[in-house]
Amino acid sequence: MRQDERMTDEAIAWAVRTGDPSFEDWDAFTAWLEADPAHAREYDRAVAAVMDAAEDGFVAPANDDVPSEAPARGGWRWLALAACIVLVVMLSFIQLRDASYVVATAAGETRTVALADGSDVTLGGGARIVLDRDDPRVATLERGRALFSVRHHEADPFVVRVGEQTLVDAGTVFDVVRADTVTSVAVSEGVVLVNPERKLARLEPGDTLSVTDGSDAYRLGTAPVARIGEWRDGRLTFDDATLGEIAHELSSSTGIAFSAAPAVAERRVTGSVALAPVEQNPQAIGPLFGVAVRREGDSWIIDRP
């Protein structure tokens, strides 16, 4: 026990040191890690806990809607839990302040955001989503690609707003892409209802739908379930997508600028791209889609072969 405590103390001390941008003594840190294989896990635990706390954004102490008195040392945890139980009752009655926040990713970056209800959202590169700290059952995807893994809640369905479209889950894993005014949805598990109040479509595993704002014409399709969300593992599959859309997706996912020449931008192709080789060599997509890829300044143009 005492040994474990000491290891935790050491892990915390390292987490404090490596957490500063000016930290340079990585050799000493490596030596500590090598001293015991359990050190790495302990360090992960400490850093992850602190990152979680920092990302929760953490509310100002002594918040006025929690009826907490200055708690006695040692007993504060129980008081805090008790305060929470009071709070859950209050939550049903009081209107909370606006607590929305934005999570955005850079091109080439992937990030998973855990929501307070146990759901999570993984964002692909160049995505932007608006979430609400007080209502984890609502999300607005403004652009990019997101994979939602949603906890089912009969009385409180999870709602995703994308442009003019509303998606309502029924306990689900589903992928959503927003590019310009086009919204595409693919369901991997469970059921998603699209626009239940306007023109309802019901999507089951393997179903895909895309729709453009300003129109209620749904383009329905199917996709192998195993492929949905595979972008998290570094693969993008395009099914009858235009080269313009593909260029956009590749740019977001890799951080490399692709664009499609006007002559081919509307051409539709199908194929599955592993991203790592494309990141090494952008011209690798040429043979797959039967196009030429040439460099122009800082970007790569997809054009006629």
Added chain:
Amino acid sequence: MSSNRAPNGLEAAFLANRERLLRFLRARGAGDAAEDLLHEVWLKITTAAVGPVAAPMAYLYRTADLLMIDRYRSERQARRRDKDWSEAAATVPGVSDAPSGERVLIARDHARLVAEALDALGPRPAAIFHRHRIDGVQQRQVAEEFGVSLSTVESDLRRAYRAILEVKERIDEA
């Protein structure tokens, strides 16, 4: 975009110190995946638009370290999901398996629990934690702002980290 220019200082540092980084990743718990993760570090530095880096080695180590933390966090997330699913599967068919009110409440409110835990340490550690971790101010500068030594800042941060770790663990057990 940086994928199509000559190798820069960062890439040169990577190539010259491949073995050191690999050793770090192994020590960091990467195991058999160390080579793959090293490749990911390479992809990150070659595809992201990285500005001039004053200390390339520190930058590379940090990139590798963050990669391992990401990995730990996503594995943990997957474990939680599996646990939640197995619990959900154990409920009576046809009955809503909504999580208990207490559970949702604890999750929903951990930010508040963390804030209270930090508050319990006294005003300075909480304020120092906030300045460093939320505002992103370097520890040396935080020390100047608060008129304390760097080691006091470090010690306050250690206390804050410890308090957060305890709260998070309590939440996980709940």
